[in-house]
Amino acid sequence: MPSCEQSPTSCSSTRPSSCCGKTPAPASLAWFEEMIPHCLDFARAEHEQGRPIVGILCEFTPRELIFAAGAVPVCLCGGSADTIPAAEEDLPVLLCPLIKSTYGYHVQKSNPFLEMAALIVAEDTCDGKKKMYELMAEARPMHVLELPKRQGDASAGAYWETEVRRLITVLETHFGVSITCERLRESVLLMNRERGLRRQLAALMRSKCPPLTGRQLLRLKSSISGIPADLEHYEAIVQALAGKEGPPERADRVRVLVTGVPMVHGMERVVDIIEESGGLVVCQENCTGVKPLLEDVDPDAPDLVAALAAKYFHLPCSIMTRNDARLDTLRGLAREYRAECIIDLIWQGCLTYDVEDALVKRFAEEELGIPYLRILTDYSPSDTARIAVRVQALFETVRQR
Numbered sequence: 124m125p126s127c128e129q130s131p132t133s134c135s136s137t138r139p140s141s142c143c144g145k146t147p148a149p150a151s152l153a154w155f156e157e158m159i160p161h162c163l164d165f166a167r168a169e170h171e172q173g174r175p176i177v178g179i180l181c182e183f184t185p186r187e188l189i190f191a192a193g194a195v196p197v198c199l200c201g202g203s204a205d206t207i208p209a210a211e212e213d214l215p216v217l218l219c220p221l222i223k224s225t226y227g228y229h230v231q232k233s234n235p236f237l238e239m240a241a242l243i244v245a246e247d248t249c250d251g252k253k254k255m256y257e258l259m260a261e262a263r264p265m266h267v268l269e270l271p272k273r274q275g276d277a278s279a280g281a282y283w284e285t286e287v288r289r290l291i292t293v294l295e296t297h298f299g300v301s302i303t304c305e306r307l308r309e310s311v312l313l314m315n316r317e318r319g320l321r322r323q324l325a326a327l328m329r330s331k332c333p334p335l336t337g338r339q340l341l342r343l344k345s346s347i348s349g350i351p352a353d354l355e356h357y358e359a360i361v362q363a364l365a366g367k368e369g370p371p372e373r374a375d376r377v378r379v380l381v382t383g384v385p386m387v388h389g390m391e392r393v394v395d396i397i398e399e400s401g402g403l404v405v406c407q408e409n410c411t412g413v414k415p416l417l418e419d420v421d422p423d424a425p426d427l428v429a430a431l432a433a434k435y436f437h438l439p440c441s442i443m444t445r446n447d448a449r450l451d452t453l454r455g456l457a458r459e460y461r462a463e464c465i466i467d468l469i470w471q472g473c474l475t476y477d478v479e480d481a482l483v484k485r486f487a488e489e490e491l492g493i494p495y496l497r498i499l500t501d502y503s504p505s506d507t508a509r510i511a512v513r514v515q516a517l518f519e520t521v522r523q524r
């Protein structure tokens with residue numbers, strides 16, 4: 124497992140002013156404030172040139188195969204509360220908001236990426252998604268990857284590899300292309316480059332006085348991987364901020380490790396609450412954070428498809444049983460990022476993350492010996508004040524230690 128390339132920097136809250144001077148935000152940070160319009164411009168331009176758009180809905184889907192088929196993989200996960208009422212015409216009210224929001228875009232036909240998609244590659248991770256896909260597939264071309272749930276079982280890994288190979292056939296048939304070793308290797312190199320850059324960006328947060336906030340870091344996640352301009356801006360940000368430190372007040376904030384469900388674009392409310400309450404999200408272990416970045420694919424592996432399948436099968440998601448890799452990952456991240464507390468975010472209706480929360484609580488309090496908070500919420504802002512009070516109480520506990 125490659126580690127983050129950036130070395131931690133040290134800086135105490137009583138450091139000389141020359142150590143913690145304000146870091147000018149590079150122009151490249153501003154580029155990502157318009158992430159969705161840039162993605163839309165890119166997708167439309169590629170689409171017009173005949174490159175198919177393929178929607179994906181989970182980090183288990185190997186983007187490399189979609190690139191190797193000459194298509195553009197776009198994340199379709201919904202982060203808007205506005206589309207949920209339309210979804211609830213068909214779906215249970217108590218279902219996870221991420222599923223409902225995604226489905227709401229589908230019924231409203233209001234996600235331009237989804238409307239452009241020639242194919243959706245889905246996966247049977249949680250029950251809610253799996254059943255929602257059946258409804259969505261009535262109107263859109265879809266392939267569902269069958270994901271075995273026992274990560275420690277060799278036959279499960281072998282079955283997953285079969286599913287990955289089946290996806291190759293599906294893509295080749297659907298788009299009339301051949302996924303050659305050469306094309307796959309190029310795609311692996313592209314995704315390794317992106318993962319490497321995003322690891323370096325994440326590692327900036329190891330500093331005692333990081334040059335970014337957690338919210339700024341989250342904003343750097345693009346809905347489309349491999350956009351050349353995004354990669355250039357990642358490089359510019361790393362170059363500009365490596366070894367730099369942020370405003371001195373950041374050194375006094377409570378360092379938070381966030382775990383749990385993904386915080387998809389549009390639904391970053393909990394990070395805002397944490398950082399407006401005196402915290403600093405130094406690391407997100409979830410799928411919109413470092414989880415998908417922790418492992419690369421060896422481009423020189425003798426069997427590239429097998430190596431690709433293995434990388435994706437290692438993802439520590441709560442739909443796995445057991446999911447011990449999640450706690451192992453949290454152990455390493457808590458140490459690397461010097462977390463002072465853990466916040467476990469769960470979308471209402473997400474049973475796997477909700478049940479697994481008991482393990483995270485025990486792990487944080489008994490093994491790591493740091494305070495922990497469970498936040499169960501949905502896409503409605505109605506509980507923002509209540510969450511803020513609980514987060515502030517958590518930080519009070521941290522400060523009293």
Ligand code: SF4
Nearest residue numbers: 181182183248410440
């Ligand atoms: S949390 Fe699990 S199901 Fe959700 S995107 Fe990540 S890997 Fe997929």
Ligand code: SF4
Nearest residue numbers: 219221249384470473
């Ligand atoms: S957050 Fe949970 S319930 Fe929602 S889509 Fe992801 S795994 Fe499924």
